[in-house]
Amino acid sequence: MTYQPSSLQLQREAAKRRASRRSTLIALASTFAAGLLVTIVVTGAQGYEKVKESFFNWHYAKLALPSVFHGLLLNLRVLIIAEFFVLLIGLLIAIARTTTSPVLYPVRLIATIYTDLFRGLPLLLVLLLVGLGIPGLRINWIPNSAVVLGTVALVLTYSAYVAEVIRAGIEGVNPTQRQAARALGLSQGQTLEHVVLPQAFRNVTPPLLNDFVSLQKDSGLISVLGAVDAIRAAGIQTAQSFNFTPYLVAGALFVLLTIPLTRFTDWLTRRQDAKQRAQGQW
Template sequence: MYAVFVAVIVMVVLAADWGRLQRVFFQWDIARDQLPEIITIAARNTVLFTLIAFGGGLAFGVLLALMKLSTVAPYRWVATAYVEIFRGLPALLTIFAMAYAVPVAFSFRPPGGAVGAGLIALIMVAAAYVAEIVRAGIQGVPKGQAEAARSLGMSPNRTMFSIILPQAFRIVIPPITNEFVLLIKDTSLLFIVGTTPAMKELTTYSRDAMNTAGNATPLVMGGLLYLMITIPLTRLVAVLEKRQARSR
């Protein structure tokens, strides 16, 4: 199998038209023209949008998780319906609805204009996934922890926020980090709402630069910057999973 793998790699290397690849995808002068804006504007906006969507999605997701585990039936119904709907809809469709359908239907423009509407949509989508992750984490905490807290006279709310949630978050750190990585890539969907030059994220910036230059080099640079952001995070997830496995 190793020999076959090496043979395939050698065949690909020999068959590729490296001169044409270099002309279309690796023009150094075009790459140099993208600096520093592709970092100071596009990469910065990608990280900023991700942090906003993740922070809002985490807060809303925890609330939804608690609602799904509530003893009050209407809370469970609302949270379950929300999670099923926004996990089932494509994120692109949710962004389109928030940016175009909601303003038309309710004469309401979200703060931040089109980009703000897109970020609200990403928060809504992230919350649905985070809710399921946190719910699984809460249910993964041994029931004896809650029983011990109640035997000490703690109220149900104090037991949840002081005993259960801290342990649940320790359990869900790896999948939560994976959700953060997914959100980094999902910010590329904001291209559908249109952005000003100062609000472009990596994908929109790279696509517009490619159209201007008539060359795909900006797309390659955008991809490399995505990898520089996501690979350290995915390695962090692997380290956290190994650490949890050892602790178990």
């Protein structure tokens, strides 16, 4: 049997199409008006010509691009290594915080203090304390490269955040799942590994990716320790030319770097929502 819409349905659909055409026109008009307003305000400002010259100079942009891009490669390396350790340490802390055995009380206590401390301390402060304090100790076997110490500081701070995200995921798994696993004879460890953690990670993938995006741009803060990353490279260029365009180049590169991941996070979140709705309807 083929579907023949009734004249009532056809009328309804025509009305819907008219309404959506109107919405599109209104959106276009208001976007144009807003754009016009911003252009008038910015170009009409007294210092506009000067700002344009020192922040949007094409010549200096082209000049700065190679060294800023080279710096960005360092950011990427730091990001990948830091993220690996952040996930590992975050997972261990999350597991430590969700244990219940009395023997492990000290472990729980240390984990709790750790997350409280490093979620409370500003990242910049951690960077300075680690980057400037540890070399001051003059311990031979500890490297005092700005890149290594900067990465350590990022790992210290982000592990605390990620641990809390993973812990929320673990606690979000229905306790009956744990019970069912234990009733089958699985040990505590087996239950965690095969039943709880796979579901926990599935639930918190979007917030974990969000933290990953955040780490991506905060990797630029290691420049304060003197590591020649994208921001530092831009700073060196600026110091030579007294033109700020290189900073904008670095900013544009960071945005380009994060956009694919943020889009991926959005897509994943939407897909998961849809899946959960489907599950709720059986």
